[in-house]
Amino acid sequence: MTTALLTDHYELTMVQAAMKAGTAQRRSLFDLFTRRLPEGRRYGVVAGLGRAIEAIDNFRFGDEEIAFLLTNDIIHDELAEYLANYRFTGDIWGYPEGEVYFPGSPVLSVEGTFAEACILETVLLSIYNHDSAIAAAASRMTAMDGGRSCVEMGARRTQERSAVAAARAAYVAGFTSTSNLEAGRTYGIPTIGTAAHSFTLLHDTEEDAFRAQIAALGENTTLLVDTYDVEAAIRLGVELTDGRLGAIRLASGDLAIMARQARDLLDDLGATSTKIMVTSDLDEWQIALLQGSPVDGYGVGTSLVTGSGHPTCGFVYKLVARAESEEPDAPWVPVGKKSKGKNTLGGRKFAMRRLGADGRAETEVIGLGTPPANDGNDRELLVPIYRGGELVYTATLDDARRRHQESLAELPLSARRISKGDPALETLILDAEGDETTNPYQAAPIVTNI
Amino acid sequence: MTTALLTDHYELTMVQAAMKAGTAQRRSLFDLFTRRLPEGRRYGVVAGLGRAIEAIDNFRFGDEEIAFLLTNDIIHDELAEYLANYRFTGDIWGYPEGEVYFPGSPVLSVEGTFAEACILETVLLSIYNHDSAIAAAASRMTAMDGGRSCVEMGARRTQERSAVAAARAAYVAGFTSTSNLEAGRTYGIPTIGTAAHSFTLLHDTEEDAFRAQIAALGENTTLLVDTYDVEAAIRLGVELTDGRLGAIRLASGDLAIMARQARDLLDDLGATSTKIMVTSDLDEWQIALLQGSPVDGYGVGTSLVTGSGHPTCGFVYKLVARAESEEPDAPWVPVGKKSKGKNTLGGRKFAMRRLGADGRAETEVIGLGTPPANDGNDRELLVPIYRGGELVYTATLDDARRRHQESLAELPLSARRISKGDPALETLILDAEGDETTNPYQAAPIVTNI
Structure with a gap:
């Protein structure tokens, strides 16, 4: 059953405009993250990755889908041809399913051409926003x-x-x-x-x-x-x-x-x-x-x-970097909009959970540029999911269940308190030079931002 | 795509037990209704009927579904055979899609054998609870x-x-x-x-x-x-x-x-x-x-x-009457459980919206037995949906849209107030003799009641 039309209208019209302008093939990097946890919640839980993989694999525009889009004048022939052959060919990495997350955690990152990465936005957000809310x-x-x-x-x-x-x-x-x-x-x-x-x-x-x-x-x-x-x-x-x-x-x-x-x-x-x-x-x-x-x-x-x-998580899917031109090896440019309270941290990120001597998690470290030297107390959070369009993530549902149990056990005991509170870990944001910088997320409101 | 497994485990095991006891063929009447509106809401909106009809028509147990149920020891052979041939053969009536409703309104009624009506419970509730909440x-x-x-x-x-x-x-x-x-x-x-x-x-x-x-x-x-x-x-x-x-x-x-x-x-x-x-x-x-x-x-x-x-409506699906025996013409017995705050009004109901001289709705009249003489100020609310397993409801999505507009226009202006308040209409419950009786719903909490 195709997932291709579980997509907002504008994803396709944006791609159409970008194709016409010659920008649709610019390499692009989208991050899926939330600016804050629901009020009073101490951690979030990544769920839906297994379903997202299925959705990506079934993201196929068949004759019926193409006919619907053409008949209703949503797309033109050039895009129709692109969509008919659509296969995701890029890279995806992110937090494994079951892992806990915090404001700003880059839970999923999708890198590909603008066209191929952009049109996955709606279905990926649907899955993550629902499944992670339930989890x-x-x-x-x-x-x-x-x-x-x-x-x-x-x-x-x-x-x-x-x-x-x-x-x-x-x-x-x-x-x-x-x-x-x-x-x-x-x-x-x-x-x-x-x-x-x-x-x-x-x-x-x-x-x-x-x-x-x-x-x-x-x-x-x-x-x-x-x-x-x-x-x-x-x-x-x-x-x-x-x-x-x-x-x-x-x-x-x-x-x-x-x-x-x-x-x-x-x-x-x-x-x-x-x-x-x-x-x-x-x-x-x-x-x-x-x-x-x-x-x-x-x-x-x-x-x-x-x-x-809290039936939804407030995950957004934001373009954080893109290539300077359509050339495959064009340099990357970090990008982010400037609206008040909706700032985005531009560029490719690493993410680690810093553990104390007792093995308890202390900080969520998210940074641009090179990760700091790991002294053995940092647990890497990002795992590869797709490489060049090939699925490389193999964790099962039981792995996700185990991952969740272990991640939760590693958090400070306060994480399990039922009362309202702050996130159990602070998020430390490092800039490209490895210096601590302001977290643009912590204080911002959850926004729909369609 | 079959909807047959969008069903709670116990629906099938109950039918299995009833088959063995010789009670599965008793004529049964289930009402889908809510005991109260979400706090402060002045009316509810029936939505999902069109999807419910699709779900009923696609409620088919194919080889794969039967194999899953048998392999996992959820059902035995006798029930497997029944399910493989399952087609709904009973009667369904209810409020048309788009109509507004109030606490106790019999939004959907399903009459058939216990077996055929019981196993539709989960999917019907899923659809009505979601779609009506959004509407x-x-x-x-x-x-x-x-x-x-x-x-x-x-x-x-x-x-x-x-x-x-x-x-x-x-x-x-x-x-x-x-x-x-x-x-x-x-x-x-x-x-x-x-x-x-x-x-x-x-x-x-x-x-x-x-x-x-x-x-x-x-x-x-x-x-x-x-x-x-x-x-x-x-x-x-x-x-x-x-x-x-x-x-x-x-x-x-x-x-x-x-x-x-x-x-x-x-x-x-x-x-x-x-x-x-x-x-x-x-x-x-x-x-x-x-x-x-x-x-x-x-x-x-x-x-x-x-x-x-209010992401869900609190609709429940309750057995309100059943035949005394398996004989097709056995007399009906109204039934209802006795738990505190969860009483159910037993028996088959009529439902009308009573209008004032100005055409404005004044009361939701729900009763057992014979409807009172209609002096032209009562609008009948129930329409046939299935008769003997045949679909007779033909309203389109645009009809539902119109129905909603008209129903809303008929309500007192207070219905449109955005502030919290009581239901815009009072529900009048008439007993089998046509006398006013206590509304068992108005004061009761929304319950999960699985």
């Missing part, structure tokens, strides 16, 4: 789960294809499974499910419903116990399974009180291994509040798939 | 635009396929066009674009960039004028087009002041027909604030595609 929320939740399991259950609360991407992003950030079957099929994420109130209501009695569920799914199933009377339902579930019931789900009410009462009752009835899963508008604060409660799993929906108050 | 935000924006044009430009700020759905929902609610090419191709929505800062920065001078853009796209193009110096850029654009420049775009700074200065300058230079488009984190409040400014078009991104603070 950031997910990471705050798993940081609060006390080693219990967080299950992604938000499909119904977000657009149907976003739901699949959200399940993937949540998995990167430590969720253990999803209710979303397409996410299971597409990404191999374990899927799980319980039952809905409709299943109980379909049957003449709760007992009929429970018997039906146990008969079909086994004693290890999870029974939803709050359709009528929680206590009676728990007693019934334990009785029907001789105490071997897999789990119960609580989906309403004061979950801390109910989980405690349910645990006591289950234990009294001898069902000591029956687990308790809770759902019902959970977010990172609710999950944190339940740390002292006998809960075994959290099903998280709305709050996860809407980024817990 | 509600869009409607508040177009209500404030003073007859100017609102353009959807949010693709980069939301998941790439959500972006296409968002452009569609915004169009339903009065946006005039979109930057999203796939939305143009898929739904025929007019696409437009301007230029980005990267285009100016690609060129050696702003003049080179403007000349290139005008040469390729004509004098009627929209020049982005805030890369370096707004005044100089406007003078340049006017000069290069002999005053015939189509439009300028302002993308940063205090837009009210800048639009006024730009208009004065354009007029001074004789470019009286050059339009001014503004972008930069606009939302309904910003749009309202600019009503007194000489602005011709608003490009709206982040705030639109994230539902302006």
